Amino acid sequence: xxxxxxxxxxxxxxxxxxxxxxxxxxxxxxxxxxxxxxxxxxxxxxxxxxxxxxxxxxxxxxxxxxxxxxxxxxxxxxxxxxxxxxxxxxxxxxxxxxxxxxxxxxxxxxxxxxxxxxxxxxxxxxxxxxxxxxxxxxxxxxxxxxxxxxxxxxxxxxxxxxxxxxxxxxxxxxxxxxxxxxxxxxxxxxxxxxxxxxxxxxxxxxxxxxxxxxxxxxxxxxxxxxxxxxxxxxxxxxxxxxxxxxxxxxxxxxxxxxxxxxxxxxxxxxxxxxxxxxxx
Amino acid sequence: xxxxxxxxxxxxxxxxxxxxxxxxxxxxxxxxxxxxxxxxxxxxxxxxxxxxxxxxxxxxxxxxxxxxxxxxxxxxxxxxxxxxxxxxxxxxxxxxxxxxxxxxxxxxxxxxxxxxxxxxxxxxxxxxxxxxxxxxxxxxxxxxxxxxxxxxxxxxxxxxxxxxxxxxxxxxxxxxxxxxxxxxxxxxxxxxxxxxxxxxxxxxxxxxxxxxxxxxxxxxxxxxxxxxxxxxxxxxxxxxxxxxxxxxxxxxxxxxxxxxxxxxxxxxxxxxxxxxxxxxxxxxxxxxxxxxxxxxxxxxxxxxxxxxxxxxxxxxxxxxx
Numbered sequence: 001x002x003x004x005x006x007x008x009x010x011x012x013x014x015x016x017x018x019x020x021x022x023x024x025x026x027x028x029x030x031x032x033x034x035x036x037x038x039x040x041x042x043x044x045x046x047x048x049x050x051x052x053x054x055x056x057x058x059x060x061x062x063x064x065x066x067x068x069x070x071x072x073x074x075x076x077x078x079x080x081x082x083x084x085x086x087x088x089x090x091x092x093x094x095x096x097x098x099x100x101x102x103x104x105x106x107x108x109x110x111x112x113x114x115x116x117x118x119x120x121x122x123x124x125x126x127x128x129x130x131x132x133x134x135x136x137x138x139x140x141x142x143x144x145x146x147x148x149x150x151x152x153x154x155x156x157x158x159x160x161x162x163x164x165x166x167x168x169x170x171x172x173x174x175x176x177x178x179x180x181x182x183x184x185x186x187x188x189x190x191x192x193x194x195x196x197x198x199x200x201x202x203x204x205x206x207x208x209x210x211x212x213x214x215x216x217x218x219x220x221x222x223x224x225x226x227x228x229x230x231x232x233x234x235x236x237x238x239x240x241x242x243x244x245x246x247x248x249x250x251x252x253x254x255x256x257x258x259x260x261x262x263x264x265x266x267x268x269x270x271x272x273x274x275x276x277x278x279x280x
Numbered sequence: 281x282x283x284x285x286x287x288x289x290x291x292x293x294x295x296x297x298x299x300x301x302x303x304x305x306x307x308x309x310x311x312x313x314x315x316x317x318x319x320x321x322x323x324x325x326x327x328x329x330x331x332x333x334x335x336x337x338x339x340x341x342x343x344x345x346x347x348x349x350x351x352x353x354x355x356x357x358x359x360x361x362x363x364x365x366x367x368x369x370x371x372x373x374x375x376x377x378x379x380x381x382x383x384x385x386x387x388x389x390x391x392x393x394x395x396x397x398x399x400x401x402x403x404x405x406x407x408x409x410x411x412x413x414x415x416x417x418x419x420x421x422x423x424x425x426x427x428x429x430x431x432x433x434x435x436x437x438x439x440x441x442x443x444x445x446x447x448x449x450x451x452x453x454x455x456x457x458x459x460x461x462x463x464x465x466x467x468x469x470x471x472x473x474x475x476x477x478x479x480x481x482x483x484x485x486x487x488x489x490x491x492x493x494x495x496x497x498x499x500x501x502x503x504x505x506x507x508x509x510x511x512x513x514x515x516x517x518x519x520x521x522x523x524x525x526x527x528x529x530x531x532x533x534x535x536x537x538x539x540x541x542x543x544x545x546x547x548x549x550x551x552x553x554x555x556x557x558x559x560x561x562x563x564x565x566x567x568x569x570x571x572x573x574x575x576x577x578x579x580x581x582x583x584x585x586x587x588x589x590x591x592x593x594x595x596x597x598x599x600x601x
Contacts, residue, residue: 030303031296033593040312047313051320068331078329081528082320088533101589102580104571106293116568126531136332137525140509142492143500144516151377151553152561153384156368156391161497164490196296197590198581199289200597 020191027190033197038101041094042189048087049182053175055080060171064134064163084126091119103195111188118181125174128166142166330526332512337481337495340504341472345451348472349465350440351502355396356461357433360501363396369497370394377554384554392493400498404480405468414467417460424459432459449473516541536560 006014058076059067067073095115104112131142142160149155159165341348354360362369366376368391376385405418421429439453446452450469453462471477481495499505506515514520521538524530540546540556549555570576580586587594 027305028303029300032299032301032596033296033590034301034303035592036589038589043309043312044316047309047316048320050313051316074328074331075324077331078324078327079320081329082323082327083316085323085529085532086316086320092533097589099570100580100583100585102577102586104577105290106295107290109571112571113568116570120564120568123531123533126533130531133331134334135330135525136334136505136508136512137330137514137530139334139496139499140505140512140514140520143496143505144520148553148557150365150368150385151551152557153387155385156388159392159491159493161493162491167490192294193296196293196298197593198586199292200594 020187024190024193031194031196034194038093038097039194041090041097044090045087045094046182046186048083048090049178051083052080052087053179055083056171056175064132064167068134080129084129088122088126091122095119101195102198105195106192108188108192108195111185111192114181114185114188118178118185121174121177121181125170125178127160128170128174131160132163132167132170134163327528330524330528332508332525335499335504335508336475337472337478337499338475340499340502341469341477342449344502344504344507345445345449345469345473346440346443347503349443349451349469350437351498352401352465352468353433353437353440353461355400355498355501356402356465357430357437358396359433360396362394362400362497362501365394368392370396375550377551379551379554379558394494394497396501399494400481401464401468404471404477405464407480408467408471411467414463417463417467420460421464428459432457432461436461436465536563 055076059073059080062070062073067077098112098115127141127145131138131145146155146160149158149160158169337348351360355363358364364372364375366372366374367385367389370393371390373386376383378384402418402422405414408414421432424432435456436453436458439456439458440451443451443453450466468477471480478495481498482489482492509515509520510518512525513523514525516538519535519538519542521534521541522530522532537556537560540559541552546552546555566573566576
């Protein structure tokens with residue numbers, strides 16, 4: 001830009017790409033220590049959530065009483081219910097696994113906290129679904145659970161026997177919160193990476209964390225990752241490059257003037273960053 | 281371990297500087313989606329999902345008219361659960377749950393007012409115009425002193441203990457001094473048996489209705505919901521919070537909530553609900569803040585389940601010298 005100031009959009013884009021470059025967001029390699037089935041339960045929780053939302057949206061299209069009167073509706077209600085059961089099952093295993101890995105280490109506290117809050121918010125999200133079923137189960141659950149809500153002072157604005165209110169919470173407000181929390185959780189996971197194993201030795205050696213002293217790859221399948229390579233792992237973002245020099249169209253028959261090179265030892269003009277060396 | 285060495289160790293986990301393996305995140309997500317979808321479809325085809333029809337006041341008054349009329353009598357004299365509930369339904373304070381000096385139920389006052397006598401009995405009966413005898417009975421009842429009303433309803437409730445159900449689903453009680461109460465509640469029973477009370481308890485100033493608080497509170501005061509819940513294993517002592525109707529799993533993730541209700545002092549305390557909510561609030565906060573709680577955050581280091589999780593990594597590390 002001619003003014004030398006970044007636009008808001010450019011600043012946000014540059015910041016986003018710097019924090020979460022495409023190679024971190026959609027990685028094609030992973031740390032070699034991730035060779036346990038326990039790692040599968042995070043993605044299983046996520047796809048269960050996708051199924052919950054998908055089946056819920058289909059149920060939404062026809063309204064809350066459709067599934068009581070239509071076999072197709074009942075089918076999608078069953079998909080919805082079993083997706084919820086699996087979602088919590090996978091998420092509980094995922095959380096236990098992450099607890100025993102102490103997955104908050106190395107600046108990953110927010111990763112744990114967003115995941116834990118997502119679980120806590122998912123509980124009332126499911127509860128509002130149970131009391132929105134419009135059958136005997138919702139009658140019983142709402143009349144029983146109201147006492148806990150009222151005792152805690154929540155019942156005044158979270159009335160389990162008010163179907164309209166519970167339905168709103170169930171199909172919009174709480175799912176929005178769960179999805180937002182899960183999205184934040186995933187972004188943080190991608191940003192910080194998966195927590196490395198505990199160091200077994202008492203001495204702390206950050207430079208060789210979990211890596212043999214000779215620096216060789218761990219395990220037969222493993223290859224040295226980008227982080228182990230010299231230099232920056234990611235291609236510099238566009239903002240770090242100098243502004244492109246516009247090339248005017250050359251009239252036929254005229255010679256193109258050469259772009260003057262900066263002489264060795266001469267300072268780069270203020271406001272212009274030194275272009276980073278390309279990574280090969 | 282000193283704070284500094286702990287900080288240095290924690291810092292050493294910030295970025296993995298070791299080896300990487302090939303990985304395809306989209307492929308993994310696609311496969312996971314396919315597997316979970318197949319599992320969900322299998323469960324759906326094999327087990328479907330439960331859908332037990334709701335109870336109605338109409339069905340309740342037909343299948344158990346004595347319980348219906350007994351409940352209506354307690355609503356009339358205010359001795360029902362709803363009548364003595366307190367906030368957010370009325371201003372009765374005797375039964376409000378609390379932890380020490382804290383009464384959270386009172387913080388927001390009576391936000392959903394219910395007068396059990398007016399809302400469940402008198403107002404629906406007043407809507408039955410064209411029945412001068414009934415309207416006269418209501419007027420007599422309303423004009424009577426409180427002490428007289430209480431004597432009528434108490435005597436009638438006592439007599440209902442030996443009531444008989446006739447072939448036409450009406451009930452008879454032995455003669456006594458019940459004032460206009462039998463005439464009123466007899467009319468309410470017939471109104472309910474024809475389905476009118478279901479609608480009357482929903483009706484307010486608006487045409488569209490989505491708030492079922494009043495009919496549900498009325499039914500919950502009787503035995504209609506409890507009887508069905510017991511058959512479906514939904515009662516508190518049956519760990520019902522985790523169950524669904526039929527043989528289906530319910531909200532099994534609430535096991536810890538319902539666990540507290542199974543043990544003393546929570547199972548017998550008049551403040552059981554607020555105590556359990558308080559405990560679960562503290563535990564939920566601790567769960568969220570595990571990384572910040574000394575001791576709790578150190579357990580994974582001390583109980584080395586991580587050696588099982590990362591056994592391949594440690595094995596390779598040993599092999600590498």
